[in-house]
Amino acid sequence: MTTIQEVPQGRLKSPFYPRQAELDRLNRWHEWKGYSSADGFYDTTLEYFSIRNSTSVFDLTPMTKYRITGPDSLDFIDRLVTRDMRKIKPGRVAYAVWCNDEGQVIDDGTIFHLKEGEYRLCSQERHMAWLTAAAIGMDVSIVDETHDIAALAVQGPTSYSVMKNLGLDGIENLKPFGLTNFDFEGTDLMVSRTGFTGDLGYELWLPAAKAEALWDALFEAGKLHGIMAIGTEALEQSRIEAGFIAAYVDFLPADVTVRSGRSRSPFELGLEWLVDFKKSNFNGRRALAKEKRQGSTWRLVKLDIEGNKPAHHSYIFAKSGGRQKNIGFTTSATWSPVCKQNIAIGTVRTPHGNVGDKLFVEIYYQREMHWSRVMAEATVVDKPFWNPPRRRATPPGPF
Amino acid sequence: MNDRYDAIVVGAGHNGLVCASLLAKAGRKVLVLEAKDQVGGAAITRTFAEGYSVSACAHLLYQLQPQVRKDLGLEFDMSSDQMGTIALSPDGNHVRYNGNEVSGTSDEDAASYKDFYRRMTRFADLLQTYLNKTPPRLAKDASLSDLLTLVRLGFDVRRLGKVEMQEFLRLIGINIYDELAERFESGLLKGALSLDAVLGTHLGPRSPNTILTYLYRLAGSHGTISAPAGGMSAVSEALAHSARDNGATIRTGMPVKKIIIENGRAAGVETENGEQFSSWLVVSNADPKTTIMRLVSARNVETGFTRRVHNIRMRGNAAKLHLALDGLPHIKGIEKREYGERFVVAPDENYVERAFNAAKYGETSTKPVFEITFPSFRDSSLAPTGKHVLSAIVQYAPYALREGWSDETRQAFLDRAIATLGEYMPDLKQRISAAEMLTPADIEKEFLITGGHWHHGELSLDQFLFTRPVGGAAQYAMPLDGLYLCGAGAHPGGGVSGAAGRNAARAILKREKAA
Numbered sequence: 001m002t003t004i005q006e007v008p009q010g011r012l013k014s015p016f017y018p019r020q021a022e023l024d025r026l027n028r029w030h031e032w033k034g035y036s037s038a039d040g041f042y043d044t045t046l047e048y049f050s051i052r053n054s055t056s057v058f059d060l061t062p063m064t065k066y067r068i069t070g071p072d073s074l075d076f077i078d079r080l081v082t083r084d085m086r087k088i089k090p091g092r093v094a095y096a097v098w099c100n101d102e103g104q105v106i107d108d109g110t111i112f113h114l115k116e117g118e119y120r121l122c123s124q125e126r127h128m129a130w131l132t133a134a135a136i137g138m139d140v141s142i143v144d145e146t147h148d149i150a151a152l153a154v155q156g157p158t159s160y161s162v163m164k165n166l167g168l169d170g171i172e173n174l175k176p177f178g179l180t181n182f183d184f185e186g187t188d189l190m191v192s193r194t195g196f197t198g199d200l201g202y203e204l205w206l207p208a209a210k211a212e213a214l215w216d217a218l219f220e221a222g223k224l225h226g227i228m229a230i231g232t233e234a235l236e237q238s239r240i241e242a243g244f245i246a247a248y249v250d251f252l253p254a255d256v257t258v259r260s261g262r263s264r265s266p267f268e269l270g271l272e273w274l275v276d277f278k279k280s281n282f283n284g285r286r287a288l289a290k291e292k293r294q295g296s297t298w299r300l301v302k303l304d305i306e307g308n309k310p311a312h313h314s315y316i317f318a319k320s321g322g323r324q325k326n327i328g329f330t331t332s333a334t335w336s337p338v339c340k341q342n343i344a345i346g347t348v349r350t351p352h353g354n355v356g357d358k359l360f361v362e363i364y365y366q367r368e369m370h371w372s373r374v375m376a377e378a379t380v381v382d383k384p385f386w387n388p389p390r391r392r393a394t395p396p397g398p399f
Numbered sequence: 400m401n402d403r404y405d406a407i408v409v410g411a412g413h414n415g416l417v418c419a420s421l422l423a424k425a426g427r428k429v430l431v432l433e434a435k436d437q438v439g440g441a442a443i444t445r446t447f448a449e450g451y452s453v454s455a456c457a458h459l460l461y462q463l464q465p466q467v468r469k470d471l472g473l474e475f476d477m478s479s480d481q482m483g484t485i486a487l488s489p490d491g492n493h494v495r496y497n498g499n500e501v502s503g504t505s506d507e508d509a510a511s512y513k514d515f516y517r518r519m520t521r522f523a524d525l526l527q528t529y530l531n532k533t534p535p536r537l538a539k540d541a542s543l544s545d546l547l548t549l550v551r552l553g554f555d556v557r558r559l560g561k562v563e564m565q566e567f568l569r570l571i572g573i574n575i576y577d578e579l580a581e582r583f584e585s586g587l588l589k590g591a592l593s594l595d596a597v598l599g600t601h602l603g604p605r606s607p608n609t610i611l612t613y614l615y616r617l618a619g620s621h622g623t624i625s626a627p628a629g630g631m632s633a634v635s636e637a638l639a640h641s642a643r644d645n646g647a648t649i650r651t652g653m654p655v656k657k658i659i660i661e662n663g664r665a666a667g668v669e670t671e672n673g674e675q676f677s678s679w680l681v682v683s684n685a686d687p688k689t690t691i692m693r694l695v696s697a698r699n700v701e702t703g704f705t706r707r708v709h710n711i712r713m714r715g716n717a718a719k720l721h722l723a724l725d726g727l728p729h730i731k732g733i734e735k736r737e738y739g740e741r742f743v744v745a746p747d748e749n750y751v752e753r754a755f756n757a758a759k760y761g762e763t764s765t766k767p768v769f770e771i772t773f774p775s776f777r778d779s780s781l782a783p784t785g786k787h788v789l790s791a792i793v794q795y796a797p798y799a800l801r802e803g804w805s806d807e808t809r810q811a812f813l814d815r816a817i818a819t820l821g822e823y824m825p826d827l828k829q830r831i832s833a834a835e836m837l838t839p840a841d842i843e844k845e846f847l848i849t850g851g852h853w854h855h856g857e858l859s860l861d862q863f864l865f866t867r868p869v870g871g872a873a874q875y876a877m878p879l880d881g882l883y884l885c886g887a888g889a890h891p892g893g894g895v896s897g898a899a900g901r902n903a904a905r906a907i908l909k910r911e912k913a914a
Binding site: 100133134283285286 | 539660663692701704706709871878
């Protein structure tokens with residue numbers, strides 16, 4: 001008799017799903033690139049404070065992961081992104097953006113130089129079509145290992161102690177944006193000192209088959225350090241505090257925009273530091289050089305806003321000749337519990353948005369059905385809202 | 400680094416020579432580097448058997464642009480001018496046409512042909528104007544002159560008059576099969592005109608935009624066919640003389656290995672023997688894929704552009720047949736004086752379409768179609784006294800043959816071609832003393848054209864005008880400072896016309912002036 005194999009339908013489950021399901025009290029899930037991903041497990045505020053006060057564990061498995069190998073892998077990566085990848089040695093991780101020929105950002109992500117000539121590219125969106133096009137004429141292989149590699153972000157002030165408890169000897173020497181490998185029950189466990197929270201933290205990567213074993217060992221190791229599984233909502237709050245941008249929130253990938261002028265260049269996203277005109281040719285170089293000469297249209301701003309009402313979907317105004325002029329809009333906003341600040345990330349038209357500029361955001365809020373509006377003063381700041389020294393300290397302190 | 404030049408032209412094909420000559424004429428110090436020992440690219444005469452020579456790739460002149468001849472004051476003799484076409488029938492009842500005259504058909508067909516020819520040449524004249532212009536940019540940074548060209552194009556189409564404009568717009572995208580079916584009853588005439596439309600393409604008469612390819616063929620000289628004395632090298636040599644007279648240096652046997660890139664711009668070239676030549680202006684006569692993927696390398700251009708170049712459709716489908724004959728073969732119903740004409744084997748339009756069917760599946764045609772000339776008939780320099788040369792384009796022989804091209808598959812196609820010709824020339828086989836068949840794979844190798852496609856890219860609406868070779872690079876300047884394309888891969892396309900070379904030179908000089 002022929003057995004008909006079940007065809008997976010609906011959302012994929014992360015290899016950590018069985019463990020997450022045990023902890024889950026909210027049953028609030030959303031879709032992330034085909035996977036079920038939790039909004040939260042217990043309570044967003046509680047989860048948020050585990051990031052800032054103890055240790056949080058976030059399931060990164062749905063994150064896109066491509067393994068890039070071959071004789072031309074360095075040339076391939078270096079042409080793909082705007083920063084100089086020749087400077088990123090094996091064992092290092094680089095945050096990077098990649099652009100289309102028009103110098104518009106397709107996505108941002110992290111590139112792990114696993115070993116000489118071998119890379120892993122991680123991003124929120126899928127990019128096989130673009131990477132395949134970028135590989136034309138080059139001797140590289142690109143393998144999608146999204147489903148094969150399980151990944152966890154372990155972030156928070158006690159995360160270093162948890163790693164030590166997990167038995168990762170030598171983790172104290174791992175610097176920010178470094179990566180190193182350990183043996184975990186006979187399997188290779190890669191640990192990188194990277195994250196999306198702006199705090200001390202690590203990301204753990206290993207074959208999906210070992211996912212549950214790692215989860216168990218990790219939670220055992222973190223038992224006395226306040227370890228807690230978190231969902232996307234808590235993470236979202238912390239990434240705004242760290243001043244990180246997110247695709248589909250703070251910018252649209254250039255390959256999905258339809259209207260002209262809706263995509264952004266790295267300059268327009270505050271990522272000028274990632275664009276290196278001294279390196280060899282890269283995608284978008286000509287267009288970006290022109291933009292640099294002629295000036296950009298948009299500017300990404302971090303705003304410190306008065307009051308405590310989050311400036312979700314707000315217009316941004318500037319005073320000009322005694323009148324309020326609409327110059328842009330906010331894209332991410334939150335009350336920051338740890339900074340005790342009302343913060344937002346927004347996009348304004350140049351030349352507005354210089355550091356120190358006093359702008360206004362128009363905040364609408366609802367109280368018992370009735371809408372009210374405030375024009376709250378907002379100051380443009382340049383530093384991340386949350387950037388504690390422990391994030392960079394090597395060795396990190398035990399908490 | 401070696402000497403510094405104002406411009407280096409990679410490849411001495413006829414377009415490269417036109418471009419070099421015009422740049423030199425404008426006072427630039429120009430170097431032309433040719434991989435082969437002979438100038439001309441695919442427009443050359445060479446020996447294929449002892450004592451026998453032939454135009455090895457292109458063998459007839461259709462579209463050599465009058466402007467090119469005028470600009471460069473070209474002079475060369477024609478062995479045949481105003482060649483007529485004879486559509487062969489095995490029973491000897493051939494159809495003959497030349498200009499707007501056709502014979503061997505019904506009177507209705509003859510009258511209809513006059514009307515067809517009048518309309519087609521009128522449309523071809525419209526097209527002709529734009530073959531000799533840089534196509535306008537459609538992007539948001541289009542210049543004023545781009546917009547004017549575009550407005551002019553619209554105006555010119557409108558000026559045809561209401562009825563003719565409607566006809567033009569109706570016809571420009573459709574296939575020639577339908578139009579011929581509506582107009583004519585003679586299978587031979589329809590077959591021959593179908594063949595005119597699809598020669599050198601990966602298209603059958605029922606493929607879309609075969610009216611466009613037909614118009615392209617008529618543009619320039621209304622389909623008047625001629626052959627230069629001494630073969631195609633006569634044209635190339637005349638162009639080389641013109642370039643040298645204007646001060647350009649031409650070096651043959653110097654294959655270019657790569658285009659040197661410095662600080663994101665073209666800075667010169669390096670040849671296979673390691674010599675380097677510097678220039679801030681590199682003009683490539685090679686096809687776009689060779690230019691970008693091999694000479695420049697993907698590393699030095701951007702991904703979107705690489706993808707577009709990679710996707711250019713350019714797989715040749717035409718083979719070239721050369722036969723050394725110890726005498727003219729007998730053709731029923733053909734008088735001796737007529738051997739100087741052009742013959743076609745395309746008995747009807749369905750025969751041509753069926754021949755194309757095989758090519759869709761990576762096979763050669765069981766019954767191929769032919770365009771045949773006996774160049775030695777009017778030009779005794781090509782063969783020993785009393786002997787003759789047959790030169791034919793044979794379709795369809797797809798570049799990506801499923802079985803792959805080898806000596807065996809080439810021989811099989813050659814045998815089939817000769818057998819098919821034998822139906823029209825019964826004593827042909829006995830007269831052959833040597834035979835050569837160049838498949839698209841051979842053409843790729845001998846003439847250094849990717850895919851062996853003599854247009855350097857399929858001539859179709861999506862690879863025409865604003866999008867030739869690809870969108871964003873249709874004005875001869877490639878998206879790499881200092882690099883230009885001047886070959887058939889650029890607007891307007893292939894054929895020994897010189898239009899691409901002339902337009903490229905003009906675009907370069909105009910841009911220099913603006914800078």
